[in-house]
Amino acid sequence: MSKQVAVAGVGMHPWGKGGRPFVEYGVHAARAALADSGIAWRDVDFVVGGETVRNGYAGYVAGSTFASALGWNGARIATSYAACATGAQALDTARARILAGLSEVALVVGADTTPKGFLAPNAGERWTDPDWLRFRLLGMTNPAYFALYARRRMDLYGATSEDFAQVKVKNARHGLENPYARYRKEVAVADVLGSAIVSDPLHLLDICATSDGAAAVVLTSLEYAQRAGIADPVRVEAISTVTPTFPNTVIDMPLLATDHAAGGPPERTFKEALALAAYEEAGIAPDDVDVAEVYDLSTALELDWIEDLGLCKRGEAEVLLRAGDTTLGGRIPVNPSGGLACFGEAVPAQALAQVCELTWQLRGQATGRQVEGARVGITANQGLFGHGSSVLLAR
Amino acid sequence: MSTTSTPAVAGWFTTGDEPRLVASRCTACGTLVFPPPPPEAASFCRNPDCDGEQHEPAELSRLGRVWSYTDAQYQPPAPYVPTTDPFEPFALAAVELPEGLVVLGQVAAGYGVADLAVGAEVELVVETLYEDESGARTTWRWKPVVELGEEADQ
Numbered sequence: 001m002s003k004q005v006a007v008a009g010v011g012m013h014p015w016g017k018g019g020r021p022f023v024e025y026g027v028h029a030a031r032a033a034l035a036d037s038g039i040a041w042r043d044v045d046f047v048v049g050g051e052t053v054r055n056g057y058a059g060y061v062a063g064s065t066f067a068s069a070l071g072w073n074g075a076r077i078a079t080s081y082a083a084c085a086t087g088a089q090a091l092d093t094a095r096a097r098i099l100a101g102l103s104e105v106a107l108v109v110g111a112d113t114t115p116k117g118f119l120a121p122n123a124g125e126r127w128t129d130p131d132w133l134r135f136r137l138l139g140m141t142n143p144a145y146f147a148l149y150a151r152r153r154m155d156l157y158g159a160t161s162e163d164f165a166q167v168k169v170k171n172a173r174h175g176l177e178n179p180y181a182r183y184r185k186e187v188a189v190a191d192v193l194g195s196a197i198v199s200d201p202l203h204l205l206d207i208c209a210t211s212d213g214a215a216a217v218v219l220t221s222l223e224y225a226q227r228a229g230i231a232d233p234v235r236v237e238a239i240s241t242v243t244p245t246f247p248n249t250v251i252d253m254p255l256l257a258t259d260h261a262a263g264g265p266p267e268r269t270f271k272e273a274l275a276l277a278a279y280e281e282a283g284i285a286p287d288d289v290d291v292a293e294v295y296d297l298s299t300a301l302e303l304d305w306i307e308d309l310g311l312c313k314r315g316e317a318e319v320l321l322r323a324g325d326t327t328l329g330g331r332i333p334v335n336p337s338g339g340l341a342c343f344g345e346a347v348p349a350q351a352l353a354q355v356c357e358l359t360w361q362l363r364g365q366a367t368g369r370q371v372e373g374a375r376v377g378i379t380a381n382q383g384l385f386g387h388g389s390s391v392l393l394a395r
Numbered sequence: 396m397s398t399t400s401t402p403a404v405a406g407w408f409t410t411g412d413e414p415r416l417v418a419s420r421c422t423a424c425g426t427l428v429f430p431p432p433p434p435e436a437a438s439f440c441r442n443p444d445c446d447g448e449q450h451e452p453a454e455l456s457r458l459g460r461v462w463s464y465t466d467a468q469y470q471p472p473a474p475y476v477p478t479t480d481p482f483e484p485f486a487l488a489a490v491e492l493p494e495g496l497v498v499l500g501q502v503a504a505g506y507g508v509a510d511l512a513v514g515a516e517v518e519l520v521v522e523t524l525y526e527d528e529s530g531a532r533t534t535w536r537w538k539p540v541v542e543l544g545e546e547a548d549q
């Protein structure tokens with residue numbers, strides 16, 4: 001039995017800080033994805049919403065909210081929440097029903113309206129909640145965690161602040177022509193190094209903003225796509241949403257400590273395991289990958305992901321960066337969309353936005369940022385509490 | 396330290412001249428967890444191969460090595476409690492203990508990122524985090540262990 005499903009259509013709402021209700025963004029993206037697929041809303045039999053936790057009850061039942069806003073059509077609904085991996089988990093839910101033969105056409109939507117500044121915990125005193133305790137007892141913000149990983153790259157592998165700045169310069173250039181990107185402006189190394197240090201060694205321009213945005217994907221069975229006349233669709237080859245394996249020895253946001261590794265570190269880290277599960281599920285090797293969209297919450301994290309995805313050996317991502325291998329036109333372009341550097345993070349939409357971008361790349365429709373001849377693409381992201389994902393697409 | 400100082404959180408560290416973090420240890424397999432669950436809470440062992448549910452306090456080593464470090468140059472949002480106005484940056488370190496855990500903590504007052512390096516030795520100290528109506532509330536912090544003679548050079 002085929003384990004593939006077709007990406008029949010993708011759509012996005014431009015990222016920004018418009019402050020409009022998340023539902024508006026989501027419906028805009030959903031209609032764009034449906035139009036792209038040529039499939040009527042009436043024919044969608046399953047809707048999965050990516051939950052937003054910052055927009056009240058409507059956000060908690062996002063699948064229902066989007067289905068209702070599109071006009072009740074009797075479809076089944078589900079809502080997923082998996083922090084930064086929310087969109088991928090929603091996609092996996094849709095894929096599972098399709099592969100089980102229980103659904104034929106699924107619409108997956110993620111949208112968010114986010115507050116300004118640091119993402120802070122919800123109000124109230126919660127002495128048993130690690131996400132509350134890390135602020136109360138340590139003042140440990142998200143950028144502080146990113147900075148810990150960045151500092152390790154410097155001390156262990158000789159990364160420099162200039163390397164991190166070059167990631168931003170590259171991604172800013174990649175995003176210039178992307179109509180969905182929030183920031184479309186060239187950035188120079190001096191701009192990054194001249195911006196304020198937030199958490200040493202990371203500067204303000206090393207760290208992604210939070211944004212409003214929406215992305216949607218229409219998935220169908222391969223048979224349905226064929227019947228609908230969608231020739232040679234992009235296929236979902238794998239969706240990995242594996243959890244860490246004990247002991248998780250890399251300190252994860254928002255925790256205060258790692259697991260206890262009495263017998264030394266495990267064979268692979270959580271992020272390495274996320275990618276490996278995708279490769280194994282698809283029967284695709286890192287050498288086969290033409291393009292990657294990774295979660296550059298910070299510039300330095302992009303370098304970590306390149307290694308976690310097996311695109312080079314541990315400690316060698318700076319070599320790729322400096323050689324221009326990860327730039328458009330290079331051996332393995334990373335974040336041709338411009339990445340989070342150009343988008344800012346819209347949590348429930350972000351993993352779906354990665355899939356949208358790779359779909360356009362594999363179809364040859366990424367005007368102004370096209371990776372020539374791309375046939376295989378991979379995404380990666382990681383969120384709080386053991387959530388993460390990696391999606392492999394091919395055409 | 397004033398006599399009214401109390402830990403900001405109960406049961407996570409000991410006080411006195413040689414303070415230590417207190418983890419919980421599974422009585423079946425010895426797996427350590429920090430922070431420890433509240434005494435009244437159920438504690439299911441984190442080790443996927445262990446069905447232990449009993450745990451006991453276990454003091455951790457006072458000395459560890461820096462896994463990584465950073466600082467906060469902007470005031471973190473609430474529930475962080477600011478203690479100075481204007482805000483003064485503070486350093487943070489993730490420290491690998493000989494038992495096999497990495498534990499985050501603020502860095503002792505007066506030390507910044509320039510005093511830290513991956514792999515450098517640090518020791519646990521207890522310092523005031525903030526003050527409330529009950530007096531000083533203390534927390535654990537990591538203090539660089541400066542080799543004799545080095546301090547004079549700095």
Ligand SMILES: [Zn+2]
Pocket residue numbers: 421422423424425426440441442445446447
């Ligand atoms: Zn146990």
